Amino acid sequence: MSLSRKVVIKHFWMNLLLYIVFSVVISVSVLAFCIGILIGGPVAFAVYACAYDKLFGDMAPQNG
Numbered sequence: 001m002s003l004s005r006k007v008v009i010k011h012f013w014m015n016l017l018l019y020i021v022f023s024v025v026i027s028v029s030v031l032a033f034c035i036g037i038l039i040g041g042p043v044a045f046a047v048y049a050c051a052y053d054k055l056f057g058d059m060a061p062q063n064g
Contacts, residue, residue, distance in 0.1 A: 007055050
């Protein structure tokens with residue numbers, strides 16, 4: 001947990017911007033008669049997964 005907190009704090013503004021943008025996207029998709037959530041939800045999930053991979057992808061466990 002402490003490693004995760006350190007990495008997120010290091011990239012705080014980018015993570016905050018990402019969450020603000022996709023909270024707006026999800027809010028707009030819900031307002032569009034909940035049909036847009038079928039597209040907005042998976043897109044937001046994929047973007048969050050890519051952001052996670054970008055932040056933590058190079059942290060491979062050290063063997064030995």
